[in-house]
Amino acid sequence: MAVARYIKDEKDQIIDVIYESGIHVKPSYSPSDLAAIGFDYEKDLADPGNYPYTRGIHPLGYRSRAWTTRQYTGFGTPQETNERFKLMISHGQTGLNVAFDLPTQMGYDSDDEMAEGEVGRVGMAVDTLRDFEIAFKDIRLDKIGSGLTINAVASIMLAMYQAVAEKYGYDPKVISATPQNDILKEMIGRGAWIFPVEPAVKLIGDTIEYSMKVLPRTNPVSVCGYHIRESGATPAQEIAFAILIANAYIDNVIARGYDVDDFVGRFSFNLNVFGNMWEQIAKFRAARKLWARNLKERYGVKKPQNLFLRGLFGGGGYGLTKAQPENNIMRGAYYALVAALSGAQTTALCSYDEAYTIPTPHSALISLRTLQLLMDEVGLRDTVDPLAGSYFIETITKQMEQKIEEEMFKIESYGGIIKAVADGYAQRMVARQAYEVEKGIESGELLKVGVNIYKEGESMEVELHEYNYESAEKQIESLKQVKRERSSSEVARTLKALENATREGKNVMPYLVDCCKAYATLGEMTGVFRQIFGEFQEPSLF
Amino acid sequence: MGDNEKRIKVLIAKPGLDGHDRGGKVVAQALKEAGMEVIYSGLHRTIDQIINTAIQEDVDVIGLSIMTGAHIPITQKLMEKIRQKGITDKMVLVGGVIPSRDIPKLKEIGVAGVFPGGTPLAETIEFIKNNVKKA
Numbered sequence: 221m222a223v224a225r226y227i228k229d230e231k232d233q234i235i236d237v238i239y240e241s242g243i244h245v246k247p248s249y250s251p252s253d254l255a256a257i258g259f260d261y262e263k264d265l266a267d268p269g270n271y272p273y274t275r276g277i278h279p280l281g282y283r284s285r286a287w288t289t290r291q292y293t294g295f296g297t298p299q300e301t302n303e304r305f306k307l308m309i310s311h312g313q314t315g316l317n318v319a320f321d322l323p324t325q326m327g328y329d330s331d332d333e334m335a336e337g338e339v340g341r342v343g344m345a346v347d348t349l350r351d352f353e354i355a356f357k358d359i360r361l362d363k364i365g366s367g368l369t370i371n372a373v374a375s376i377m378l379a380m381y382q383a384v385a386e387k388y389g390y391d392p393k394v395i396s397a398t399p400q401n402d403i404l405k406e407m408i409g410r411g412a413w414i415f416p417v418e419p420a421v422k423l424i425g426d427t428i429e430y431s432m433k434v435l436p437r438t439n440p441v442s443v444c445g446y447h448i449r450e451s452g453a454t455p456a457q458e459i460a461f462a463i464l465i466a467n468a469y470i471d472n473v474i475a476r477g478y479d480v481d482d483f484v485g486r487f488s489f490n491l492n493v494f495g496n497m498w499e500q501i502a503k504f505r506a507a508r509k510l511w512a513r514n515l516k517e518r519y520g521v522k523k524p525q526n527l528f529l530r531g532l533f534g535g536g537g538y539g540l541t542k543a544q545p546e547n548n549i550m551r552g553a554y555y556a557l558v559a560a561l562s563g564a565q566t567t568a569l570c571s572y573d574e575a576y577t578i579p580t581p582h583s584a585l586i587s588l589r590t591l592q593l594l595m596d597e598v599g600l601r602d603t604v605d606p607l608a609g610s611y612f613i614e615t616i617t618k619q620m621e622q623k624i625e626e627e628m629f630k631i632e633s634y635g636g637i638i639k640a641v642a643d644g645y646a647q648r649m650v651a652r653q654a655y656e657v658e659k660g661i662e663s664g665e666l667l668k669v670g671v672n673i674y675k676e677g678e679s680m681e682v683e684l685h686e687y688n689y690e691s692a693e694k695q696i697e698s699l700k701q702v703k704r705e706r707s708s709s710e711v712a713r714t715l716k717a718l719e720n721a722t723r724e725g726k727n728v729m730p731y732l733v734d735c736c737k738a739y740a741t742l743g744e745m746t747g748v749f750r751q752i753f754g755e756f757q758e759p760s761l762f
Numbered sequence: 763m764g765d766n767e768k769r770i771k772v773l774i775a776k777p778g779l780d781g782h783d784r785g786g787k788v789v790a791q792a793l794k795e796a797g798m799e800v801i802y803s804g805l806h807r808t809i810d811q812i813i814n815t816a817i818q819e820d821v822d823v824i825g826l827s828i829m830t831g832a833h834i835p836i837t838q839k840l841m842e843k844i845r846q847k848g849i850t851d852k853m854v855l856v857g858g859v860i861p862s863r864d865i866p867k868l869k870e871i872g873v874a875g876v877f878p879g880g881t882p883l884a885e886t887i888e889f890i891k892n893n894v895k896k897a
Contacts, residue, residue: 322778322779322780322830323779325779326779326806328779334779334808335779337778337832337835337836338778338779338830338832341830341831341832342830342831406781410781410782411776411780411781411782411783411805411806412779412781413781450784451783451784452784538784541880542878542879542880543880575859575879651784651787651788651791652791654784654787654788655787655788655791655792658788658792658883659883662882662883662884671880687831687832758804758805760802761787761790761791761802762794762800762802
């Protein structure tokens with residue numbers, strides 16, 4: 221696999237451009253390039269809102285509705301998170317995106333030995349329903365959707381979200397949660413896995429099945445090519461893995477006897493925006509087309525709206541640099557432009573200080589304003605898919621489609637995504653590519669401003685979000701209080717019912733909701749699963 | 763460095779709950795390509811697990827990769843255990859998201875070298891080759 225690079229002659233003239241996914245770029249493009257790839261408007265593009273949706277899933281794009289901005293937020297205690305939510309809503313943010321601390325992501329209570337020093341550090345600590353009651357107080361859960369950045373224990377957090385909504389008087393049918401809930405990508409990239417591959421995928425199947433029946437406005441899975449790309453994958457690999465992972469979840473639910481048309485319309489994607497901008501735009505357009513075709517041809521999906529690749533295109537974390545961090549504000553603006561030119565439904569932007577820490581209120585606001593000014597000030601809402609018809613963009617979109625299919629073929633030839641993840645084949649592919657990129661940066665083949673070119677300039681210490689030991693202690697104290705006040709017999713009863721249901725292979729969701737309502741802790745519920753499922757054994761790197 | 767010398771053995775370890783392993787894995791691959799024997803711990807290791815692996819595998823170097831901001835307490839805990847177990851001959855390195863103002867603190871605790879994200883791989887490789895204690 222290639223690293224993006226520019227081949228130059230002795231006069232600094234570019235003689236070849238090669239993108240990360242392996243596409244060679246020519247000095248200029250003309251109608252003959254479109255003829256050479258057999259470009260057909262109706263087949264390859266079609267009007268916006270028409271199959272194969274290369275140009276976008278909606279005929280009017282941002283004219284009918286600007287994108288949803290969903291900056292990642294969540295700090296320390298549920299109280300602080302609630303305050304931050306309200307602040308972001310008052311700034312015009314239209315959806316929440318909840319960050320959880322690592323103990324929560326890994327299913328440990330705040331008073332667990334494993335949680336020491338991590339409580340509330342990179343997001344909100346959640347132990348029981350009480351924490352959600354505080355975090356979502358006075359938030360209109362019927363009006364505002366919540367992204368929940370949680371995977372291994374997404375089933376538990378989704379149950380808790382339903383429990384808090386019911387507690388505040390909302391019908392589960394009107395609430396809209398988007399738990400990330402993509403465990404295969406955690407195993408390839410982000411690392412917040414707990415259970416082995418098969419039971420972990422089964423839990424995801426449970427959330428999809430349950431949402432279909434009880435939480436119809438919830439998007440139970442957000443497939444994250446994002447983190448796979450962050451971990452090193454090329455743009456083509458990012459999409460290839462994301463589609464195959466989504467298929468693995470579809471297969472789990474189909475095996476339960478459901479029609480794919482009944483649930484797949486709620487799937488969404490979280491994809492990354494850093495890198496060469498043309499390559500990213502081609503990637504998003506190709507991804508929409510391939511996803512629609514995959515659903516139609518492989519799964520026989522019938523309803524057009526179920527073929528939509530709906531997604532959050534954003535972030536760009538790996539593209540940001542620690543050197544000259546203020547440059548990241550400009551990088552973020554270009555990445556956001558890529559997302560807008562690619563027709564993102566939802567977006568969020570990594571803040572300029574993310575190479576150091578989670579964003580400060582100041583940096584998060586700069587990111588939000590960056591997104592807002594694209595929509596409201598410089599004209600990204602004017603027309604749908606403004607780059608359509610460009611000889612260059614259409615040629616590389618088609619080439620990107622082929623590169624993605626080649627990557628999908630590699631994994632399928634290996635034995636499928638589940639086997640590739642369980643054996644570490646996928647992880648090694650991504651780690652190898654990360655190493656190639658690093659070597660490319662070091663050799664100067666891959667240019668990064670402030671890192672290996674234009675290095676002179678001011679450096680700065682970024683303002684760090686300090687770890688608050690007092691907040692952690694308060695959280696542990698609040699957990700103790702909940703434990704004193706709750707009915708221990710009700711906790712024992714609901715946990716026992718969860719255990720039985722898990723052993724019998726039933727859908728665990730209703731049992732989790734009961735546990736949450738009884739104020740069972742996250743650690744107690746996860747403990748039931750750990751005991752029955754065991755833990756994922758990470759395959760070797762070499 | 764001659765071929766007949768003992769190969770340097772390095773444990774790249776991910777302590778704690780953080781799952782960001784891109785950097786750790788990149789460094790592991792670079793050290794391996796530089797001729798060292800590399801063991802990668804995998805994610806979510808406790809300090810005790812890291813120490814046990816370091817002893818069992820008799821490594822020369824323990825490289826911690828920490829991205830969460832908890833580098834000071836984690837490293838303190840590791841150094842305490844190293845003293846308890848009497849394996850102070852092992853060189854300890856720290857990489858990850860480390861603000862520059864914390865580097866002197868880490869060195870005080872007993873860390874031989876700190877390599878924040880963005881450090882050239884060659885610098886880490888050279889540092890290990892030049893500073894590792896030969897048995």
